[in-house]
Each structure stands twice: as C-alpha cells, then as structure tokens.
Amino acid sequence: MALFTLVSGSVGVVTLQNPPVNALSAAVRHGIVDMMDKALSEPEVKSVVICGQNGRFCGGADIKEFGKNMTGPPLVPMIHRIESGAKPVVAAIEGIALGGGLELALGCHYRIAHSKARLGLPEVHLGLLPAAGGTQRLPRLIGVPAALELITTGRYVTAAEALRLGMVDEVTDGNTVDAAVKLALSVAGKSLDARRISNYPCPQPPGLDRFFETAMQQVRQSARGAMAPVACVQALRAAASQPYGEGMQREKELMDTLFHSGQARALQYFFFAQRAVGRWSTPSGSRWDSSKPRPVHKAAVVGLGTMGRGITVALAQAGLSVVAVETHEKQLMEARQAVSGMLERGAKRRGVAPAYGKISYSSDLLPVADVDLVIEAVFEDMELKRSIFEQLSEICKPDTFLCTNTSGLDIDRLASHARNPELVVGMHFFAPAHVMKLLEVVYGPRSSPQAVATAMLLGRKMDKVSVAVGNCPGFVGNRMLKPYLEQAFFLLEEGATPELVDQALEEFGFAMGVFRMSDLSGLDVGWRVRKADGLVVAGASTGPSARSRRGFRYSPLGDLLCERGRFGQKTGSGWYRYDKPGGRVAKSDPWLHGFLEQYRADHGLAARRVDQQEVLERCLYALINEGFRILEDGIAAGPEDIDVIYVLGYGWPRHRGGPMFYATTVGLSEVLERLEHHHRAHPDVPGLQPCRLLRKLVASGSPPVHSWREFIKKSRSHL
Numbered sequence: 254m255a256l257f258t259l260v261s262g263s264v265g266v267v268t269l270q271n272p273p274v275n276a277l278s279a280a281v282r283h284g285i286v287d288m289m290d291k292a293l294s295e296p297e298v299k300s301v302v303i304c305g306q307n308g309r310f311c312g313g314a315d316i317k318e319f320g321k322n323m324t325g326p327p328l329v330p331m332i333h334r335i336e337s338g339a340k341p342v343v344a345a346i347e348g349i350a351l352g353g354g355l356e357l358a359l360g361c362h363y364r365i366a367h368s369k370a371r372l373g374l375p376e377v378h379l380g381l382l383p384a385a386g387g388t389q390r391l392p393r394l395i396g397v398p399a400a401l402e403l404i405t406t407g408r409y410v411t412a413a414e415a416l417r418l419g420m421v422d423e424v425t426d427g428n429t430v431d432a433a434v435k436l437a438l439s440v441a442g443k444s445l446d447a448r449r450i451s452n453y454p455c456p457q458p459p460g461l462d463r464f465f466e467t468a469m470q471q472v473r474q475s476a477r478g479a480m481a482p483v484a485c486v487q488a489l490r491a492a493a494s495q496p497y498g499e500g501m502q503r504e505k506e507l508m509d510t511l512f513h514s515g516q517a518r519a520l521q522y523f524f525f526a527q528r529a530v531g532r533w534s535t536p537s538g539s540r541w542d543s544s545k546p547r548p549v550h551k552a553a554v555v556g557l558g559t560m561g562r563g564i565t566v567a568l569a570q571a572g573l574s575v576v577a578v579e580t581h582e583k584q585l586m587e588a589r590q591a592v593s594g595m596l597e598r599g600a601k602r603r604g605v606a607p608a609y610g611k612i613s614y615s616s617d618l619l620p621v622a623d624v625d626l627v628i629e630a631v632f633e634d635m636e637l638k639r640s641i642f643e644q645l646s647e648i649c650k651p652d653t654f655l656c657t658n659t660s661g662l663d664i665d666r667l668a669s670h671a672r673n674p675e676l677v678v679g680m681h682f683f684a685p686a687h688v689m690k691l692l693e694v695v696y697g698p699r700s701s702p703q704a705v706a707t708a709m710l711l712g713r714k715m716d717k718v719s720v721a722v723g724n725c726p727g728f729v730g731n732r733m734l735k736p737y738l739e740q741a742f743f744l745l746e747e748g749a750t751p752e753l754v755d756q757a758l759e760e761f762g763f764a765m766g767v768f769r770m771s772d773l774s775g776l777d778v779g780w781r782v783r784k785a786d787g788l789v790v791a792g793a794s795t796g797p798s799a800r801s802r803r804g805f806r807y808s809p810l811g812d813l814l815c816e817r818g819r820f821g822q823k824t825g826s827g828w829y830r831y832d833k834p835g836g837r838v839a840k841s842d843p844w845l846h847g848f849l850e851q852y853r854a855d856h857g858l859a860a861r862r863v864d865q866q867e868v869l870e871r872c873l874y875a876l877i878n879e880g881f882r883i884l885e886d887g888i889a890a891g892p893e894d895i896d897v898i899y900v901l902g903y904g905w906p907r908h909r910g911g912p913m914f915y916a917t918t919v920g921l922s923e924v925l926e927r928l929e930h931h932h933r934a935h936p937d938v939p940g941l942q943p944c945r946l947l948r949k950l951v952a953s954g955s956p957p958v959h960s961w962r963e964f965i966k967k968s969r970s971h972l
C-alpha cells in the first residue's frame with residue numbers, strides 16, 4: 254500500500270497506494286512506516302519525496318476504519334519519525350491533502366503543491382479534530398488566527414491560498430513529483446533544524462486570553478451544540494500557550510473524547526449518507542449504475558422569481574448556456590440585474606470571472622426551442638404550470654427534458670400535459686437555489702430512467718447533492734414538514750408560545766425554530782397550500798368546526814394570522830414582530846400572546862405548561878414517524894435519503910445525523926413508546942399514530958440504520 258522507488262540515484266520516492274483517495278488505512282500506514290525505514294536506513298538515499306498514486310496525495314485517515322478496532326501503526330509517531338529523521342522529506346501534493354494527509358505533509362520538511370490541489374483539515378465535519386499534530390503544527394506554521402479559522406471551519410484552500418498562508422513552499426503547474434524530486438536533490442545533506450515545524454515557537458496572538466474568549470464565543474454560537482469546533486479552539490489554545498509536547502497531549506485528550514462520541518458517529522454516518530444517495534434506485538428498478546444520463550449543454554429557466562434567478566445562476570456557474578425567460582418585462586429587467594449581481598458576488602468569492610455571457614434573456618418562450626432541458630420555476634399554481642408544459646411541448650425539441658421546480662405539486666399530473674411524459678421530472682431546489690446544497694429529483698411513474706439520471710447528474714454539476722425521491726404531495730422534505738408544523742400549532746393551542754417552541758428546537762440545534770423559520774419563508778406560502786387542499790374554510794375559523802377537518806384535529810392559527818395580513822418578515826409581523834416590513838430581527842409580540850389567550854378562551858382551551866422535552870417529542874417524533882411512512886411507501890429508497898434532505902435542506906443539525914439516524918440514537922422503541930403515549934392523548938391526530946414500519950423495526954430488534962434498506966425491501970416483498 255506504499256511503494257518505494259529510487260529516482261535520480263539518491264531520492265527515495267514513497268508513493269501512497271489506496272484508491273480512490275489514498276486514505277491512510279492500516280495497510281497504508283504500515284507501508285509508509287516500512288518504506289520510510291528503508292529510505293532513512295539505506296545510505297544511497299539522501300532525501301525522500303512522499304506522493305500519492307493517481308494524482309491524489311492523500312484524503313486523510315480512512316474514515317471506514319473509525320468505530321472499528323483500530324489496528325496498524327498510529328499516525329502521530331509515524332509523522333514524528335518523518336519529521337525527526339535525518340534526511341529531508343518533501344511532500345508532493347497533487348489533487349488533495351486533507352486531514353491526516355495534510356498532517357502527514359506538515360510533518361515533512363518541505364511541501365510542493367500542484368496549482369490545482371486543495372488542502373484542508375476537515376476533521377471538524379466528522380466530529381473530530383486534526384489529532385495527528387494538525388492543531389499544533391499548523392498554528393506554528395501559519396499563525397493562530399489563520400489556523401483557527403481553517404481548523405474550526407474545515408474549509409479547503411487552493412494551492413494559491415496555501416502558498417499565501419505559508420502552508421506550502423512552492424506551487425507548480427507542471428509535474429509535482431518531478432518538482433519535488435528536484436527540490437529533494439537540492440536540499441539533500443542540508444540542516445533540517447529550521448524545517449521541523451514542531452520546533453517552531455507558536456506565534457502568540459496579541460491579547461491571548463481575550464482572543465480565545467472571543468473565538469470560543471463565536472464558535473459556540475455557530476456550532477449550535479456541536480462539540481468538535483469547541484474542542485478545536487481548546488486544542489489551539491494549548492498550542493498557543495503550552496510547549497509542543499504538552500499541546501500534543503491536550504490534542505490527544507480532546508480527540509479521545511470526540512472519537513467515541515455520538516456526534517462523531519452521526520457526522521461520519523452523514524459523510525457516507527451524502528455519498529450513498531448518489532447510488533439511487535427507484536421502486537420500478539431503475540438504478541444509478543444502469544441508467545445513462547444524456548449530456549446537457551444548454552438549458553432554459555422559465556420564470557425569474559427568487560427561485561428562477563437562483564437556478565439560472567447555478568446553471569451558468571456550472572458552465573451551461575442558459576436561456577432565462579420571464580414574460581413580465583419589468584420583472585425580466587429586475588431579474589437580469591439581480592442575476593448579474595449574484596454572478597458577480599459568486600465570481601468574486603471563487604476568484605473567477607462572472608459568467609454573464611452564459612445567459613441570454615427573453616420575454617417569450619420561443620428561444621427555448623433548441624435547449625436540452627428546461628426548468629420551469631413559475632408560481633406554484635397547477636393551472637399555470639400545466640399551460641407552460643403544453644407550450645413547451647409545442648416549442649421544444651422532441652427530446653428536451655421538461656423539469657419543474659414545484660415544491661410539492663403532482664409531477665405525474667404535469668407530465669400528462671407534456672408531449673413526452675417520460676422526459677418529465679421534478680427538480681426541487683431550495684432557496685437560495687444557487688447556494689443551497691440540496692436538490693430533490695422527483696420521478697413520477699412515467700419518468701424515464703434517463704430523465705432521472707440526467708437530472709441527478711445536472712444537480713451534481715451544479716455542486717448539489719441530488720436525492721432521487723418519488724412523487725407524492727410535498728415529496729420527502731415538505732411532506733415531513735407538515736406533521737412537524739402541525740404539532741407546533743397544536744402546542745400553541747395547548748399553552749406554549751412561539752418563543753418556547755423555537756427555543757427548544759434551536760437548543761436542539763436547528764438554525765431557526767419553526768416559527769422564526771415560518772416568518773422568514775412567509776406564512777402565506779403554507780396558507781396557499783392549505784387553501785388548495787381545501788383546509789381553509791371561510792368563516793369556519795371561529796365556529797365549532799374551526800378546529801377539525803375531515804374528522805381530524807386542525808389548527809386554524811396560521812390561517813387566522815394570514816387573514817390579518819401577518820405573513821411574517823415581509824409584512825413586518827407574523828409569529829413575531831419586526832421593526833418594519835422586511836425586518837430581520839424577530840421580537841416577542843405582546844399582541845400575538847394576547848391573541849393566543851383570546852383564541853384559547855374562544856375555544857374553551859385551558860393553557861397548560863408545555864416543557865421543552867414535549868416540544869421535541871411532539872414535533873420531531875411526528876416528523877420522524879412521517880419519515881418511516883415515506884420509507885414504507887417507497888417514496889425514499891433509504892433512511893440516508895431522508896437524512897440528507899433534512900440536514901441539507903431543512904436545517905436539521907448535522908451533528909445529529911438527520912431525523913432517521915437521530916431516531917436510532919434515541920432508540921426506536923423509545924420513539925415508538927412516546928408516539929404511542931402522545932397518540933393516546935391526542936387520538937384525533939393521525940401524525941402521532943406510529944406507523945407500521947416503525948413497529949416492525951422495533952419488533953425486529955431495532956436493526957441499525959444501515960440495514961434498513963434490506964429490511965424494507967424484504968418486508969415489501971412479503972406484501
């Protein structure tokens with residue numbers, strides 16, 4: 254797993270061999286130790302180059318080994334041996350140097366990177382810290398503030414930035430290994446005293462205590478309960494205030510705690526879940542490995558509201574030619590300006606030129622005639638979408654894929670208005686569409702495997718994580734949101750306040766509680782959906798039937814606020830009040846509290862004390878229960894799909910792995926028992942009635958989440 258070759262007569266080249274990313278598995282570590290022993294002991298070897306096979310230096314420790322019995326040589330002494338050795342070692346960094354891979358490079362005496370390489374310490378995303386000396390060597394090399402930023406965010410840097418920061422000595426556009434060999438030849442026999450980073454004093458930021466207090470405050474705030482970023486700050490503080498050996502000891506102690514934590518397990522599960530969703534399959538048997546996507550060079554976006562603008566930017570930034578269509582001239586002008594601004598800001602951030610030239614604008618549909626794929630992003634109205642699909646079927650090439658950005662309307666119904674229903678799929682983006690990582694690719698019963706594969710690949714090209722889901726109202730994400738919101742409304746009726754509910758959810762780790770989020774996205778959005786579902790009954794919001802629909806409990810609270818024009822931030826009031834329409838800072842609203850009291854009085858409801866645990870159980874377990882129903886219905890192929898959707902699209906805290914993984918950490922039997930308890934108390938709420946799949950899993954001994962797919966498949970085949 255590591256190869257030794259002697260080049261130019263005196264340079265030992267050690268090549269890591271573990272495709273696809275040369276992760277530091279036990280075998281690779283063995284290989285490095287053995288090959289370095291050879292290089293350091295053989296007299297003809299005067300200097301050493303470490304590189305990786307297939308143009309990738311190293312993707313870090315082998316994440317698949319975590320959680321198992323770790324065997325093989327540990328990284329810390331291995332890297333120490335390289336650094337303290339008597340012969341100069343040059344790291345030739347091509348492709349990636351991440352985590353333990355970068356730490357290995359930091360143990361080398363020189364680092365050369367290819368201009369396209371990316372470097373970083375992303376351990377924090379796995380619930381860990383860079384514990385192979387990364388927290389102690391990096392600040393000694395590039396200073397505490399820069400190291401703190403890189404380690405607590407896990408951000409990757411380009412070779413150019415790495416050079417600016419002092420992480421690498423040289424950047425090359427040519428052959429990196431050749432350049433490294435050249436450097437190795439030139440430094441052979443020279444003193445290494447000034448090249449061993451662990452010997453450097455750690456530069457102290459001015460006002461050390463204040464610096465770290467502020468850093469800790471900021472990190473705690475953005476970490477939302479995640480432990481690893483906090484531990485990273487603690488390790489860096491040790492680097493800045495203690496000798497190297499003691500800092501290493503602190504790094505190890507902190508890592509020991511993190512390594513065995515539930516958060517690390519959740520984050521590592523999530524790492525693999527994001528990759529698992531790429532291996533999609535549908536109940537009809539289409540699969541990622543047997544469905545060939547068609548290339549898409551030119552696309553169109555129809556409708557340039559907020560979503561359409563973001564989609565246009567995402568497509569152009571992915572290198573596609575885009576026809577952007579908006580039939581209202583004024584809106585077209587505004588959209589053009591807004592899109593240019595977004596492109597400009599994005600280009601600045603990425604250090605490239607804005608892709609203005611990729612986009613042509615039109616106020617009619619005719620220019621979409623020659624595109625490969627259209628994404629319709631008009632107002633959420635079936636009739637409007639239907640008419641656009643009919644027009645597109647007339648205008649477009651016969652093989653053009655027709656996609657809709659609907660967030661919950663029936664894909665199959667829309668497909669029935671297209672000339673070729675098999676070319677129709679949903680591409681459900683999340684706002685802002687050029688920023689959010691998630692794309693739900695929704696297939697209907699008639700969508701062809703090629704249409705699904707094409708949309709999935711296009712999502713990936715736009716740097717999104719695409720998840721293939723089946724067609725049902727709300728698909729996966731919004732369908733699960735419904736019982737969650739419903740419980741939040743019921744809790745208000747029973748005595749809670751928006752502040753209490755939001756606080757419970759934010760302390761759980763959501764970026765925003767349900768009510769603050771609802772104010773942000775606009776209460777009118779849900780109101781429109783409820784109206785379309787026939788749930789908003791005029792005049793029924795105060796009478797005896799106000800709190801019941803079709804025999805089940807219903808809360809008209811959201812409708813009542815909308816009737817009063819309280820749509821959230823955009824109107825300056827919703828569940829909270831804001832300084833002005835469009836204001837961002839939510840303030841507690843005495844009017845709303847009075848309104849809730851009056852509402853309870855009108856409906857004979859006695860307010861009771863609701864605690865945070867009840868908020869979490871009612872809101873989250875109802876959402877999880879719907880997730881099990883979605884699996885049961887075959888709308889999502891596995892729990893990973895749901896978890897990826899919730900973390901990337903709905904702000905579920907990543908360190909809790911997603912709702913389905915979280916259910917396993919609570920214990921499926923506990924979730925079942927609490928749902929049963931709440932359903933007994935609220936028998937008219939079907940969302941609280943535990944679904945069959947959850948019962949089956951519990952009856953089967955609560956198998957681990959990675960084996961649910963098999964379990965679901967088997968239980969379906971018995972039906």
Ligand SMILES: CC/C=C\CC(=O)SCCNC(=O)CCNC(=O)[C@H](O)C(C)(C)COP(=O)(O)OP(=O)(O)OC[C@H]1O[C@@H](n2cnc3c(N)ncnc32)[C@H](O)[C@@H]1OP(=O)(O)O
Pocket residue numbers: 273274276312313314315316317328349351352353354375376379381382383384385525528529
């Ligand atoms: C003492 C502790 C010291 C150190 C701790 C660490 O080093 S922890 C590990 C730190 N490294 C990382 O977090 C890197 C994570 N990987 C990535 O960011 C990307 O995978 C990468 C390397 C940029 C490549 O991206 P790309 O889009 O090209 O491929 P993809 O992500 O689909 O990965 C390809 C397959 O490789 C698997 N993989 C990637 N990294 C690792 C790893 N470090 N260990 C094990 N396996 C890894 C990945 O899962 C993919 O395989 P698949 O079968 O599809 O899941």
